[in-house]
Amino acid sequence: MKKIVSLLLALMMLLGGVAVAEEKVQLTALQWALDNQSATDFNEMWYFQQIEEKTGVDVEFRMIGDDVWSTQLNLMFSTPKEMEDLIIRGSVDVEEYGVTQGLLLPLDEYLTEEIMPNYVSRLPLNNAGDSIPASDGKSYYIGYLIAQNVNHNSTWYINPELLQQVGKEVPTTIEEYTDVLRAFKDAGVKYPYSSSNSDYGAEHLWAQFASFGVPLQMYTFATIGEDGKVVFVGDLPGFRACCEWLHTLYTEGLMDKECLTQDSNVWANKVNAGEVGSFNYLRLINTALANPDTIQHFESMLPPASEYGVAVPQIMEIPEQGAYLTSTNNDPVASLKWIDAQLDTEMMMTASNGKLGEQMIVNDAGKYEVISVPENNGLYSFVPVAMGQFFAPGEYYTEVYQMAPHRVERYEDSQAYAAANVLEKISYEYLTKLSKMDNESSIEVANIKTELEKFIKESVIEFVKNGVTDESWNEFSETAKGIGSEKYVKLYQEAYDAYLAK
């Protein structure tokens, strides 16, 4: 009798188990899409069918193109009862909709080994999770990060064959560098040093300011000192010295006189023509520097040091926003498990690069390596690529992924610059990406920056052409103040202090 009862119970449990297994969690998602991929439909995508099989979570996507993302997002938040369960990719004002309105779900209590093992294990690497908490200390999104283990944009390059020809070593100081350029000129090099006027370009003339301890770039004209004080770059002592040095290069014909006016295309043509002895750029392997016969003769070097120190603008690999749960989410645990399933290494690599064995293999080193890329964005027909989930801090990414040569080049240069301690001590991205300002302050900072940018550009050109006198320097300093450099610094200081206080 007991056996019969046991058999019946077992049968009921089996049937119950089958029923539970077949019962899927139904969720909805507002999915951001690239402008050129807004027609892509995730609801029928092979990749998400695999994820659904693994997790038992069926997500119904509503695809929203980038051009209408803000509008659709605002519409969704305006009717909270009808919000989707998930928001995937796309930018959301976390402070407004998470901290203030409470329409986003804080995720901290769910970030456990049990629910999100992949994500939680990578968060501490490279301090990748540091920037995620909002002003209330809560995390409202899952990060999205494709780290390359790079720490700066502009690297110094020099032609070693020319060095050998003129009997010089790779320069380490600004004086040595100047001598090398003079030697290049004497050796008939048309442009001993060349750069462009392309804004935000790594080859821009402003990269040279790093050799004088001035981390000058286009994103902000403030930098954080080692003491935590924010400073206007024009107030750094190396700024005037660099301008005077550049004037020397200009007057002696050591630099391309068109550095101030030529675009990157003209500059690249000069490099490709073998007419340039030294320059700054992102990396050697790229499409602009298309003449391999020329490029193979260059090698990277550390920035020449001056008495003002060296401060190459440092960049950080900060996660973007990958996924959010709305406050009306039906099943946060299932939602986060569904996201974490996409962060499984193989699934994550597949999402970004294609199917294993077709577009990607695991090479002898045990790393995932891309072997082919379908034409015409063909990947998007079966995997989400840049619209999916990815969280790979540099430390983790380099272990599992066979990086392309151009990425390896930047990685190695970054390692060298970090080792030589030539980077800006505290990255300027603490100001531009991590420190938060209120709306009014943000607008004021942006307005001052616009004026400062125009003023610094014209001033540098003026200093390069005519040199720097006490009078012109004082005028520069006073004018910068008149534009609002002090207010500019003050606002950033407050924001940075607030960030540190958190």
Add this chain to the structure above:
Amino acid sequence: MKQHFRRLRSSAFARFALSYVLILTIVLACMFAYIFFYVEREVKENTLNSHVNRLSRIAYQHEDYLTTILNSAVQMGLSPDIQPFEFDQSPQKAYELLQQMAPYAVTNSFCDQMFLCFAGEDHLYSPSSSLPLEMFLNLVRYEHVSPEELQAMIRAPGAMTLLPAQRVESTLIDGNATDMVTILAPLGASAASSKGTMIFMLSEHVYRTMFADAIEDINNTYIIHNGKVLISSTDLDVPQDVILSNLSAGSDFHSDAITWNGEKWYLLNLPSSTWDLNYVTLLRASAITQSTRRSMVSATLLVAGLGVVGLLVALLLARRNARPIREIASMLPCKEGVMDEFSSIQTGIRELSARNTDLITRLERSLPMQRHDFVVQFMKGRYQAREDVVAAAAALGMSIDRPYYAIILHGMQTQGDNQPFDLRKPPFDGIPGTAAFGVELMAIKAHLYLVFSDTREAIVRLAEVIHQQSTERYGHAVVALSDVQTDFADAPSAYLEAATAFDNRFVMDDSQLLSYASISTSIEDILPQARRLTDAIDQALSLRDHARLSGRIDDLLNFLRHTNMSAFAFRLIYNDAIDKLLRRHAVTYASGQGGMAYYDIFTLSSCQSIDDLDQLLRRLCASIIDAPVADATSLVAEETPSVISQVADYMRVHFADPELSISAIAEAFEMPTARLSLAFKDEMHMSPLEYLTLLRVERSKELLAATEMSIKEIAAEVGYYDASSFIRRFKQMTGATPLQYRRSKEESNDAHADS
């Protein structure tokens, strides 16, 4: 089968269907003929026109680009902010120049590249960069222009120069190599300013967009400048020489037919003198032919489609129209052997027409009877409205819608055929504007004519003619005429008027027309004269003068004969006269009862005419004048007023009894009728009959005013056997019919109620 086919062919459906299909065929044939003769020409003209419009659009757009380019070169050359400088000396100015050029780059966004080169300078400037001229010449490689030629053009541009499209290779250009049209323009108002040169490079993509609406393999589009092809589309593989050699001169648009490679082509040429440009389209002639064929096929299919639809519609219409005909045919009597519906209808209509004629004949025969009924109904006032009367009369062929009407009564003759006159025949038809209809009234032995007329005079004239004709035909005539009426509702009154006048034939001179209007209804005017004449007779009796007596009697009778009076008035007068004579001379014939016989009610009531009175009066006077003198005081015995009062009371109680008569009253009170009448009149100043009539009329007035009883019911209520006697008596007493009286009382009551 054969019979079935014949039946189908002769059916209404087949006839309709055949007619419609025939019309449809003619219409479609006309449409097809139009298409056949005109489509080819229309298609050709439309095709050429569309290409001309396309060329005009291309010319407009291209020259708009050229104008923009030229304007930019002029404006930059004239700008005080753009002045020549040496790059090596003033790199700051180069930076500023780039800023200055930026807006022009937006204006000329259709250009792939835009460069400025100051005269004598070694640098070029684009909105984003500066570069050495030498570098430009080395990096930008034209397929058909050497660097030296290009440099020469840049150094000395002259007027605007357009370099035909050719392959340009350069790392400065996106994609490294592409076909470009290059335009060199002097910097400034003219080449003479020698300020410098502007270089604009337009990618072939700009022109491809312009030519994008061309239909592949049908035409090529060319822009020709100075005898060279600046750029062209390449849909057709036709050598440019063919175009250039066949291009005719001229400043206006023209099209030429040319033959190349054994094929016919059209060359459409739109010259533009502004830039010395020709916009040309080479069009394959077969394309037009194909278009024409396509249009013909389409049109034919359309006509065929319309034909099918039209055929269906025709059959549906034929079926729809044939159905009622078939139904009509089935309803009509049809002879056997008639096969189709139209013949059936034809035969049926003939049959119906014959039957109708028979019916009309029968109807016409019964017309007099119907007219008689109509006249009777009319006289009784049975129609509710004038329209009903007119319609009923029209149905009997009587046109009575005229403003006036009257009733004529014509006494029957005892001899002859005694038919009413046919007033539609002469001499009665000589009176215009009248319509009259006659019927027999056997009850009063008279013919009644109902006369409608446009004028009152015509009615009177017709009555006179009837009187005249009757007199001529029978030697004697009694013709009575009612008043002329206008309201059809007054028809009963008119009849009563005519009847009253007719009744007066006994007391009036019937040698004349008896007109109701001429009867004096008041005896007040007549009675005093009659009494004076009676007194004269009395005097003659007292004198026992026979001659005098006869003369006085004649005087009285002549007076009465020539006085228009009603029968009622006549009776009052002769009662009064006889009563007076009897009273005065009662002693005279007290010894005998002969005189009293003259005052018997039946004797008196039989006195209906003046001739009757003549005889009665002469006999009475003769008996008086010839009788011995006696005590006449006993004639009027001791009847006391109390007895008469009782008689009056008795009458007031029993007046509603139709059996109540003077003789019945006399019998009830055991008195001789004559004594009762004399005593009653002596005390009540009216005869018992008058008193009885008075009681009945007064009672009927109350009933008319206070109840809704019908005239007939009231007549019975107050003691009359028939309504017509009551109505006649009532009108004699009151001058109005009972109905008129009731209406007048109602109007009076309404007026009181309103006030």
